[in-house]
Amino acid sequence: MLEILQTKLKEKPSRKEREVVIVYPFNTKTKEIFIIQEYIHGYDRKFWKFVSGGVDKVDKDIQTHAVEELAEEVAMESNVVYHLYSSERIFGNRPMHYFIAENPIVMENPPENPDEDYITNAKWVNQTEFQNMLDNKEMLWDQASMCALQAFRKYQ
Template sequence: MLEVIQAKLKEKPSRKDLEVVIVYPFNTETKEIFLIQEYIHSYARKFWKFVSGGVDKVDKDILTHAIEELAEEVAMESDVFLHLYSSERVFGNRPMHYFIAENPVIMENPPENPDEDYITDSKWVNEEEFQKMLDAKELQWDQGTMCALQAFRRYH
């Protein structure tokens, strides 16, 4: 019986149960945040969003997942990762962990991105441009965008 329980603990959680890391690459000099536009197969459309991914490796902590997502999704690395906020599982929502990656640089040999969805565009935006994207509904108004606004305010 103990073996069965231990095997279940090592199984990958289902996609809907995964905790998620969100990473905000942030240039502290220009006060800009990096956004990606990704084609998401399950919705058959493009979305502007943040670097993100599921916490799917049971032997790694959330910071390691955030570092890996930044490398896999946008081939960037940073010497400074700041934990901005974590939410709990409330009303069926997945726990989310938000990080700022200060002044990221492009990697020489990035890891391959295992995701099926692919990036169609990317850009650095300041807080005013970010707000215009929210007003134009190019970005969803959700916990992720509220935390991004907190990231901007951190560097005023």
């Protein structure tokens, strides 16, 4: 038994999980955050979620990935995109990087979105509406939601 355990202790993970960026488009005047409802093929259902994507380009930094994901996923751009929080997950999950994009505008010529999943709905919500969605289990209560609440708090 000990020999088997020692063999497993020496093994490295077979593949590294990609890091993820999550972007909160935030209207600083109305104090609203933009969320999307996306059909996720792997789950065969719709989820309300935030603009997000995997970090898949080795030559680009995390913030550049956030800016590109905002453009690809919801055709928005912002002059002010900044880092809110990062978590390095060790047990089972991927590192997550959270960004706020202040007062984004819709792009005239957005890049094509390479994702297979597609957006079925989108809306701006204030903190009360967001909290109601959490309470009604329309949004998942997870680290991304906690960071969104922190974004709301930042602009109170």
